[in-house]
């Protein structure tokens with residue numbers, strides 16, 4: 207989950223433009239007049255007699271309909287506002303003097319966010335934005351497509367501009383075997399813990415407002431909207447979790463034995479605007495120490511989340527050096543992760559934040575840096591072609607693993623979902639690679655959505671041939687309106703297939719009432735809940751087919767819905783639209799599902 211800083215930024219410009227049209231001050235009563243000037247895109251699309259004169263709302267609507275630029279006025283106005291604001295502040299040396307001050311003042315004047323958030327977020331983004339404005343011909347079309355992807359359908363930058371394809375070494379060998387439904391292994395199964403999306407909030411304050419005007423609540427200075435108060439262990443409001451809840455979680459799980467732990471990122475709270483590089487580094491060290499304290503002898507394999515950087519989502523590729531370079535973070539990762547990773551793994555971490563390491567003879571783990579596919583990592587706008595060569599590296603690592611007969615587990619933070627936060631072109635390439643190496647990729651593990659989700663990779667949109675399964679594990683944070691949760695996998699110790707998994711939750715409503723302390727409880731075991739004999743790709747596929755083709759909501763689909771929200775689903779039942787959306791989100795691959 208991310209605070210949509212792009213949305214904030216775009217709105218600021220939009221409202222700023224409207225309010226600055228001096229002859230037509232912002233007016234809540236329609237028609238709103240918008241003065242068009244200077245927008246090159248507009249110049250090119252309207253006849254000259256329409257240009258440079260105020261036009262009414264209805265004409266904007268008419269224009270946006272007739273030119274097929276996206277269905278909404280919001281989209282059109284956004285593009286125009288951005289084009290004009292960019293033009294207004296563009297100096298010959300592309301320094302955009304005054305732009306940031308202007309944006310902050312507009313944000314404050316129009317009460318878009320409380321003042322510290324306005325300046326916090328704009329200042330955080332300043333260096334990055336300046337670099338982008340200098341190196342890119344940024345247009346309203348570009349930015350608004352990012353802000354309103356559903357209504358402002360514009361160019362999918364990475365895909366349309368550079369349909370890049372990662373080369374794949376050779377075709378898949380014929381005599382390959384994967385887990386069948388009748389698979390039996392004699393080896394002792396492994397138990398693996400997945401921890402995801404901790405989002406610790408050191409400022410969490412029990413009794414503070416849990417419903418507030420800021421994007422993150424449960425702070426002592428949160429601006430209250432009603433009288434609701436934050437519980438001790440966490441809250442269903444827009445809040446992250448306090449340190450003591452996370453410590454309680456570690457105390458609880460450390461009583462059990464795990465062969466190893468996968469830790470799929472997102473450590474800081476969601477108060478992006480008040481973070482600094484120093485606060486991010488403090489947290490990274492603090493949490494690494496916390497894990498070592500509770501699991502001194504258990505191997506841990508971390509993956510990098512989108513919140514670890516500053517500003518959030520900002521992960522410049524290696525060619526960005528000097529003040530904007532990401533070295534400050536990757537160097538710190540090397541230090542933080544060195545108790546668990548070997549020298550060659552740390553080498554790629556230092557350069558790119560990803561690595562591979564042998565977990566057991568025959569089982570290789572690959573930890574991806576999914577920030578190079580993050581749609582909100584705006585560095586990708588400059589050159590989205592396989593940033594830091596990550597996918598080419600992945601292909602190479604899988605090829606090597608195939609040759610020495612290793613099986614592979616892939617971990618990462620952002621899942622490569624259709625319509626999710628991963629760039630389409632990156633996702634397509636990723637799935638082509640998985641498709642090729644499907645016989646050795648025995649598991650994929652992600653986080654980021656904070657929900658408990660499943661993804662099945664198919665060869666194409668007919669969804670007839672399943673290839674691989676990705677597990678999206680629940681978050682420790684409650685953000686937002688969720689119970690905290692974690693996941694344990696049972697894996698066969700020979701072919702490294704996933705045999706079963708258990709999900710545990712902390713029922714907050716109960717926990718906050720008990721004096722005895724929080725009770726982490728088993729929510730479900732996948733095999734039991736869904737009546738599966740194994741967690742093979744075929745088993746999941748059959749279950750999914752069953753959900754798709756049973757017209758009425760089945761008991762097992764209803765379970766999926768409840769588990770998706772970690773036992774705290776919305777009060778409304780999952781209606782047809784909800785059902786369709788949830789089902790759609792399960793299919794993955796190099797295709798777009800147009801019906802979703």
Ligand SMILES: *[C@@H]1O[C@H](CO)[C@@H](O)[C@H](O)[C@H]1NC(C)=O
Nearest residue numbers: 227241242243244245258294
């Ligand atoms: C509109 O554009 C013209 C030149 O194209 C310029 O002279 C004028 O100052 C602009 N007006 C505003 C309000 O920006």
Ligand SMILES: *[C@@H]1O[C@H](CO)[C@@H](O)[C@H](O)[C@H]1NC(C)=O
Nearest residue numbers: 329330331333516517529530
């Ligand atoms: C922005 O760059 C300046 C130097 O150009 C540096 O001092 C400052 O710390 C940077 N700000 C952020 C938020 O990285």
Ligand SMILES: *[C@@H]1O[C@H](CO)[C@@H](O)[C@H](O)[C@H]1NC(C)=O
Nearest residue numbers: 338339340341342343344588
């Ligand atoms: C921006 O546009 C100018 C003029 O159209 C062009 O010369 C330049 O190459 C473009 N720069 C980028 C980074 O696309």
Ligand SMILES: *[C@@H]1O[C@H](CO)[C@@H](O)[C@H](O)[C@H]1NC(C)=O
Nearest residue numbers: 408449491492493495496499
């Ligand atoms: C992490 O930081 C918190 C808050 O400052 C502190 O109470 C705790 O002891 C730290 N944990 C470790 C392991 O350093």
Ligand SMILES: *[C@@H]1O[C@H](CO)[C@@H](O)[C@H](O)[C@H]1NC(C)=O
Nearest residue numbers: 370371372631634635638796
């Ligand atoms: C994805 O599939 C399309 C055909 O539907 C193909 O043209 C494209 O090359 C594939 N993408 C990649 C990255 O291979």
Ligand SMILES: *[C@@H]1O[C@H](CO)[C@@H](O)[C@H](O)[C@H]1NC(C)=O
Nearest residue numbers: 665666667668669670671672
């Ligand atoms: C989709 O995949 C199935 C199974 O792999 C195959 O039989 C079918 O021809 C494919 N359809 C298209 C349009 O590629």
Ligand SMILES: *[C@@H]1O[C@H](CO)[C@@H](O)[C@H](O)[C@H]1NC(C)=O
Nearest residue numbers: 735736737738739740761762
């Ligand atoms: C569970 O699956 C078995 C076969 O795999 C079937 O015989 C049984 O009826 C199923 N039970 C339920 C409750 O669906």
Ligand SMILES: [Zn+2]
Nearest residue numbers: 207403472654
């Ligand atoms: Zn998260």
